[in-house]
Amino acid sequence: MSLVVQKYGGTSIRDIERIKAVAHRCLATQQKGHDLVVVLSAMAGETNRLLELAGQITNSPEPREMDMLISTGEQVSISLLAITIQALGGKARSFLADQMGMRTDNLYGKARILSVDDKKVRKALEDGEVVIVAGFQGVDAEGNITTLGRGGSDTTAVALAAALHADVCEIYTDVDGIYTTDPSLCADAKKIKRIAYEEMMELASLGAKILQVRSVEFGMNYGVPIHVRSSFEEREGSWVIPEEVSMEKVRVRGVACDLKAAKITIRGVPDIPGVAAKIFRPLAGAGINVDVIIQNVSEGGVTDVTFTVSREDLELARTISQEIVETMAAQGTRVDERVAKVSLVGVGMRSHAGVAAQAFDALAEANINIQMISTSEIKISCVVAEDDAPLAVQVLHGAFHLGSAEAAK
C-alpha cells in the first residue's frame, strides 16, 4: 500500500474518450491498493482557446485577470474526470487550488508555490476517494487565483507528492519517457531509464519540454521520485531520481537543443568597469532572460558584448539594446535571429576530463562553426547557426555513443 500522485497532461485528456481511459487507469491503480491523487492539466487546446479569446481584446491583458481566465481549463478537466470515475462506480472528489490550500506568491502567470495544506486531501484519501486536483493554479494570501506558468501542472504534482510524502509522482504524457535527445532530430535517440535530478533540471532548462524545471527542483529538494511515462501504454518510462554513484560512469546523459534562440551583439562598447551592469540591468528589468553572454577582447578601448535571448523576447530585447547603444555611446547593434543552442548534459562530466574538447573536435570535423560557448559543472552549451543545429545534435549524440544500449540505463 503506497501513495501515488499521477499527473496527466492535456493530450492525455483531450476528449471524453481519453478521459475515460484515464479514469480506468485511476481505478486500476486504486484497486492495486494504492491511495491515489491525480493532478490534471487543461484539455488539449483549451488554454489556447482561452488565450485566443483574450487576444481578441488586447495583447497586454492584466495578469490577475488572465489567471482568473485560464485557470478555468483545469477546473473543467477535474470535474469531468470526477464525473467519469463516479459513473464507473468509483469514488472521486475534485479540488481547486484554494480548496486544497495550494498557496503561492502573487506573481500572476508565474507564481511560485509557498505551501500546501494537505488536510482536506488526506481526509478524502481516508474516505477512499480518488483525489483529483487542478494543476497549474494556486491561490495567493488574498484569495486571488494565480497560475504557475506553462507546464505548471508538473510542479503542482511534484509539490503535492512532496507534501504528502508520496512514494512516487508519475507524470503521464504523450511520449513514453525522457530521451538522450529529441528523436525528431536524431533517429537513434534512446529512452533513458534513470536520470539524476540535476541532469533533468539542466535538460529541462536547455530546451527539453518534457518537465517544468521547477517541478524537478521540487523533486530534488524533497526527494520525490518522478516517473515520466506514456498514458497510452503500460511500459515503464523514465525515472528522475537522486544521483547514484553508477551514474558518474556515463559522461554525457543527453543532448538538448533549443532551436528558438536569437543573438544580439552590442558593438563598440567602451571597455570600462560597470559596463555589463549598464547593459544587463535594463534587460532584466524588462523581464528578459539573457542566456549565454560573451565579451570580446578589448581593442582600442572598446569591446563587443554578445548575448542570446529567447526568440520570443527578441523584439523587446532589440528595442532596449538600441536604447543602451545611445545611452552608452556604443557603435550599434547586430542581431542574428537564427541561432540555436546545443548542449551536452551529464553528472559524469564532473569526474571525466576532456568532454568539452571531444565535443569541439566532433563539431569541427563536421564543419560546424561554434559561435559561443558556455559551460557549467555538468553541461556544455554551444551556440551554432540554426541550420547547423540538427547535424550538431547528431554529431554529438554519436560522439558520446548515446545511441548505445549502455546510454539508456
Next chain:
Amino acid sequence: MSLVVQKYGGTSIRDIERIKAVAHRCLATQQKGHDLVVVLSAMAGETNRLLELAGQITNSPEPREMDMLISTGEQVSISLLAITIQALGGKARSFLADQMGMRTDNLYGKARILSVDDKKVRKALEDGEVVIVAGFQGVDAEGNITTLGRGGSDTTAVALAAALHADVCEIYTDVDGIYTTDPSLCADAKKIKRIAYEEMMELASLGAKILQVRSVEFGMNYGVPIHVRSSFEEREGSWVIPEEVSMEKVRVRGVACDLKAAKITIRGVPDIPGVAAKIFRPLAGAGINVDVIIQNVSEGGVTDVTFTVSREDLELARTISQEIVETMAAQGTRVDERVAKVSLVGVGMRSHAGVAAQAFDALAEANINIQMISTSEIKISCVVAEDDAPLAVQVLHGAFHLGSAEAAK
C-alpha cells in the same frame, strides 16, 4: 451619486464584440458618477457546451462535480470583461463567489443564498473599480462551489443589490422589458412600465422566463427596485417595484403561458382519508414539482385524481404514478402529454370581483375547453389543450384590454 448593480445575460456577452459593448456601457455608467457592480452569466452557448461534455459521460452526474464544471462559464465571462474594461483604460476587478463571500446551502444545482459578505466588494468600489461578479454560483460552508439553478445570475444580482443597499438592480437581457404576454403568441402584447413584485413572481413562476422567481423574491423582501431592460438600446425597460395603490386599478397585469405541461390522472382511487398524501409524497420525494391538482367528486367510493407536471418530469412522474396505482389498488393512469397552462395575473384581482367569470366566458366564446382551474388571490390558471393555448392567450389578452396604452403603464 448612487450604487448600481447591472446584470448581463449570456446573449448580451455572446462574443468579444458584445463584451466590448458591455464594457463601454459600464464605463459610461461609472462616468455618470455611479458606483458599479456588474454580475455576469456565462457567454451564450457556454453552459450548454459544458453540459454536453458531461452528457457524453453519463446522464446522472454527481451534482457537486456538475457545479464545479458549469461554474467555469461565469469565471470566463468575468475575466474577459475585466480585461476589456482595463484595456479601455478603466479600473476593474473580477470576483468569484468564494472571493466575495456569496454563501449558500449545499443543495448543488439549486442552492439558496444564505448570506453575502460585502467587505471586499465595498473596498474595490472605494478604489474606483468596476466590480465584476460571477453570477449563478455560490460557495457552501465547506468551500464547495454551488450553483443557483438556471437564471441564477438574476438572483446573484438582486441579492448583491440587497446586501449593498444598491439604488437599483438593472437586468440587461435580449428583450427590452416585461410584456403583457409573450409577443410571439400575441402580436399586440405591450411592454409594461411598472409591475409589482408579487405580480412578477407569479408571472415568473407561471412560465415567463425573463427573471428567476427567487430573484424577484429577494427584490421584494429587501425592497430592491429591479429594472429589466435591453443591452442593445438605451430606452427604459420595465420596473419591478413595490405594489402601489394605482396598480390596483388594473385588474389583469399580464397573461402567462406555460406550453411545457403534462397531465396525469390516477383513476379509481379509493376515496378515503390520507389518499392525497399517498399520491403526492412519493412524487415530492422524487423531486417532482406537482402543479395544478384536482380531485373529482367521488362515485361509488372511488375518485379520480388529476395533476399537472412539467413535461421534462413526465417520464419519472409516469413511472411513480404506476407504482402508486399498484400500492393503492387504483384502476390505472391516464396521461395527456400535450396540455398547456394559461394564467392571468394582477394585484387588481384582489379588489375586483368577476375576473374569473369574465375569463371563463371569453374562453367559452372561443370554444376553448378548460380542463383544470387553479386560482390564488392574484392569479387564475386554466389548463387547456396545447393546441388551444395560443388562441387562449390572445382571447384573454383581448378580453382584459391588455393591448391598450392603459395596460402598459
